[in-house]
Amino acid sequence: MAPIAISPQSSPTLIPAALPNLLKQPQSDWQADLKRNGYAVVKGAISQARAAELRAEAHDWLQSFGTDLDFENPETWTSQNLPVQSKINTFHTYGVAHEQFMWDARMEPGVLGAFERLWGTDELLASFDSLNITFPNRKDVPRKPAWEHIDQSPLRRGLHCVQGIINLSPAGPDDGGLVVYPGSHALNDEFFDTQTDKATWDPLDRYMFSGAQLDWFKARGIQPHKVCADTGDLILWDSRTIHYGAEPLETSNQIRTVIYTAYAPARLASEEQLKIKAEVFSKYGGTTHWPHENIVVRDTRTFLPDGTRDPRDREQPRKLPIMSDKLLKLAGVKRY
Numbered sequence: 001m002a003p004i005a006i007s008p009q010s011s012p013t014l015i016p017a018a019l020p021n022l023l024k025q026p027q028s029d030w031q032a033d034l035k036r037n038g039y040a041v042v043k044g045a046i047s048q049a050r051a052a053e054l055r056a057e058a059h060d061w062l063q064s065f066g067t068d069l070d071f072e073n074p075e076t077w078t079s080q081n082l083p084v085q086s087k088i089n090t091f092h093t094y095g096v097a098h099e100q101f102m103w104d105a106r107m108e109p110g111v112l113g114a115f116e117r118l119w120g121t122d123e124l125l126a127s128f129d130s131l132n133i134t135f136p137n138r139k140d141v142p143r144k145p146a147w148e149h150i151d152q153s154p155l156r157r158g159l160h161c162v163q164g165i166i167n168l169s170p171a172g173p174d175d176g177g178l179v180v181y182p183g184s185h186a187l188n189d190e191f192f193d194t195q196t197d198k199a200t201w202d203p204l205d206r207y208m209f210s211g212a213q214l215d216w217f218k219a220r221g222i223q224p225h226k227v228c229a230d231t232g233d234l235i236l237w238d239s240r241t242i243h244y245g246a247e248p249l250e251t252s253n254q255i256r257t258v259i260y261t262a263y264a265p266a267r268l269a270s271e272e273q274l275k276i277k278a279e280v281f282s283k284y285g286g287t288t289h290w291p292h293e294n295i296v297v298r299d300t301r302t303f304l305p306d307g308t309r310d311p312r313d314r315e316q317p318r319k320l321p322i323m324s325d326k327l328l329k330l331a332g333v334k335r336y
């Protein structure tokens, strides 16, 4: 369990940020953007050529399930030809979080380096987050509407977590990609304190916003903004920033390929959380984007929509990563 407590009077105990001075004095333009707008793009965190290699690996993984999936043929972009995918187009079972290409992406110097600069330490933990491959104009599933949310409990106050997207494909205005509400992070406390009943605040690090709640932000000048970024760019956002993953528009023919990743200082994790994280790692499981807190043990098994176990399921990644000292430290298995 995350260290969130509700006192007997049911007056919630708020959890302040462990590092309240983070981003107080931004050291770079993207850090200033992250502070001011609640999101930033780190241009060219990975070279385009390297990102294309990682994308090819991700696509190769998707084609390793013995189906007729053909990246060149939109007729084959159907559930029948895909491993089990979430409603938000992610893959998180089959041990995918620990595939070699996923760890390679997480350990790219430009990606890791950005988070090292952000947190001011190279002793980090990495999340075991998902792969997203979104095909445009799928014929067999409807386009998912906007799902505005934040990934931080109203009980946590201040900056606790910075999330990341490694773009292995370009995200232009019409392509699938992240939509943020710039500046919404700064209104987080005021919104929860004045617009919600504190009895409803729970430790779940996810809060969905209704249209009326979004209007409260819009009345304060906050508007949705599609984050455009190139192949190899790293998109960062504060977990208090309202956001969602937007489906590609009809005019897009871009296959969105991204890896979610986040890191936080290892010293911020409790022994209990590290133990849970090591257990998840031992089963090649995935977690959420939280690297150091809120480590959720999810079922690692994959089920088909009819509830039966997927016969293509895997006990371990198809290509196990090299268990380097650095990887094991990022995974929380070895101590710094």
Ligand SMILES: O=C(O)CCC(=O)C(=O)O
Residues within 6 Å of the ligand: 132, 151, 163, 165, 177, 178, 179, 243, 244, 245, 246, 260, 289
């Ligand atoms: O797919 C996206 O761009 C956003 C997904 C998301 O909301 C998240 O990773 O927290």
Ligand SMILES: [Fe+2]
Residues within 6 Å of the ligand: 149, 150, 151, 243, 244
């Ligand atoms: Fe999210």
